[in-house]
Amino acid sequence: MAVDASILVSPDAAYRALRSGVASLRRWVRVLLAIRLATWGIIVAAGAAALVVLFGKLQGVLYPVSLPAGVLAEVAAGATIIALFWPLSSQVVSMSADTRLRLWDRLSTAMELSRRERPTGMERAQVMDAVLRLGGLRLRQAYPLRIDRATKVMLGCVAALLAVQFLPIPPLLLSQREREEKAELRRQAARLEPVARKLEAEAKHKEDEEAQKVAQRLRKLARDLRLGRLDKKRALLELAELEKRLKALEDNIKPPSLKTAGRAAEQIKQQGRDNLAERARKLAERAADQGEQQLRRELEKLAKKAAAAKKTSELEEVARQLAERAAKLGTHLPLDAGAAALSLAIGSEDWDAVLGQLAALQAALENPGRKLSEEELRELAKQLEELAKRLKDTDLKHLAECLKKAGKCLRQGDCRGAGACLGAGRAGSGRKGIGAVRLRKAARAAGECAGACAGACRGRCAAAGTREGMGVGPDQGSRQGIPPGTPGASLYAPRRTDVDTTPERVRSHVRPGGEMYATPTRGAPDRVSDSRVPYYEVIGDYSRAAEEALEGEQVPPAYRPTVRRYFESLQSGERPSGGNESDDSDGST
């Protein structure tokens, strides 16, 4: 504490220097007091917290780190507040400094004399003597900040608390059953950790933040199990929670991404733009042939607009305007324009637009009033197959499969079959976006059941006078393009389907109450009758409905294989097998 030379000539300055020096001492003492109180408070709090955490752990209750840390922080804050309001007068501080520094009560006497109104010469001399002594002192000399025994005890208590919080309970404190349980949990942890790491790596690669969080949580769970921080109950709870999160991830509305095939996305988008632009140019040529120059110019502009389109909505607008111009030319816009819009929607990952385009294409294909030429069908099939090829190695491989089968149907002239494949998009319609799993599942279901139609109705869409619901018989089909010997062609008889009327029984399981019963069921109608709707017209819908029923667990487990086998047999064109087939080999009860 420096002393100004002016105090040597001014008694008042000496008094001010004295008070200032003692005030500095007082402030420093408050700081040390806060530290001292906090030290003792933390000793008590940390010791108690360690005991509580330890007993909690032994009882299977794990307290979060934030709880004891919060308690210690509150203790430190409380100590600071107490120190601020601790009665610490200047007189007390000066007496304390006199004792510690062996000043022989100089400071305390001087502080008292400084309050007198008319001090004598001796009293002034005493104050001066005290100030000169104070000038040679340092605060830390009087009140050093040191690591004393209390500080070491505090550090020990905090270390004990950390050890109890983070270290596993020593085996000595556990029963035999608990030790075995811990060992089992460690084994599970050893299995979980590589899974968690793999999941995290995959999520990181796909840039899926939600999956990364789940993977990190799984890894933390594995680590806690390995270190023995969790008991069985908490581990199971955490696993159940993670399972929910994983299922939610699987079912989430995050649309499928083409990020795994970025180049494919670009190519798809470009394909869509190019196709529509090409259509526009062809229409422009036709307009030029018909002498419609104004129309030709408009179509050329639309061609440029299509080539430069960035969004699906822009392309849809171009397609709509093209359709108007085409109508003026007495023609209609080919369906592959819709395929072009579909391509752009997929490339832009605009899944609502994808749904819309699939629905539009399906409606167009299933519209009996729409006459499609062979060339149109071929072009559309080509567009869909090219799109399918590009999507083959992406997350949308099931959609690709669906599109490929739709293309195949179109090449065989099966418009409705193609429409059924494309109708897979309706599975997610009405919801926000497309559930990736549902899209894939629906596409798979539709593609599997409808794509194998093998084109029994080539050219049916373009033929006039086709009666809805009447369908085409095998003879007619062969005249109209169904190749002879096509697998399942016999099943395409529109009026009669041979079925096995033998009842089929399914054996039930034993109920918990010990009852066992069997319920007979029939796999076919009682008698053969005429069908009213051609088989091939409904097989897609019925198969899809059956798949949805199976997926939605609306069918009891015991019946599922039977239902599945039935529809598979229909699809493959085989005659459904008769006899009593059930889950159990011995059949009926």
Add this chain to the structure above:
Amino acid sequence: MADSEMLAQQRAQQEAARFQQLVGDLKAEVGKVIVGMEEVVESTLIALLAGGHVLLEGVPGLGKTLLVRTLADALDLRFSRIQFTPDLMPADITGTTVLWDKPSGEREFQFQPGPVFANVVLADEVNRATPKTQSALLEAMQEHSVTVGGSMHVLEEPFLVFATQNPIEMEGTYPLPEAQIDRFLFKVRVDFPSVPELHEIMNRTTGREMPHAEKVATREEILSLSLVAREVPVAEHVQEFALRLVVATHPENDEAPDSVKQFVRYGASPRAAQALLLSGKVRALIDKRFNVALDDVKASALPALRHRLVLNFEGQAEGIDPDDLIDEVIECVSARTKRDVPV
């Protein structure tokens, strides 16, 4: 106004410096004659400068008389020695009125001052005189005057009585009454010197030349410096400590330790507090300080209190030393005095 304050401060500092120098010179001069006995010498000097009387207790031959005489020589004070004996009369101390013939042939009564009319009076073996004779000294010690034949005669200042007592020969002696004992500022115990000190004593006193103290101050200077000592300020908490010490010597007080309650009949009087503070002021100045410290009070506690505690029968029968009781009192009161902060 500031200049006058500065002047007063500087004067005080100069006087304090002069005080310290005088004490140093006195110690040096006394040290030429007296070997060892530093505590005794210092207590004696403190009492002298505080204007108090001293009771020296020690076996014969320890230099008690020599100390007082040397002190008187160094300060150019009039010295007188009174040897107290059982047949000593009060008039032998105070003086008496005698009838004498004037040159004119007339006769008149004239006061003949006794040996008490000196600045430094050595009352040797004061406990051998009768209480009546002892009480003659009492008035002089307290009032600094004597009354003889109805006339009061003021004693010249400074007036200091150094009484001695032989703790061995207590048979046939008259213990000083409490009222008289209480008038002594200090009771100083003179211990037997150590062997090295004895060697030195022999060397000094059995040689050809006897050491002699030179004058270092005049009577007026002593009086002046005594007043300077009284100006030393005492802080509130220091005064309170001195008072609590005195109060703790009383057995009926709550602050008194158990030993005081057990062995003391009467505690110290308020004169003890005066003795503590006055001697504390002198000690502070000697120590080059301008304030009385708690340690000054503690250092003066033994000589100031040991002769003021009246032991009860149990204490006397047990042979309790008052010094032990005073040490306990100091420890007890110090423990209850909060002097530090809990950091």
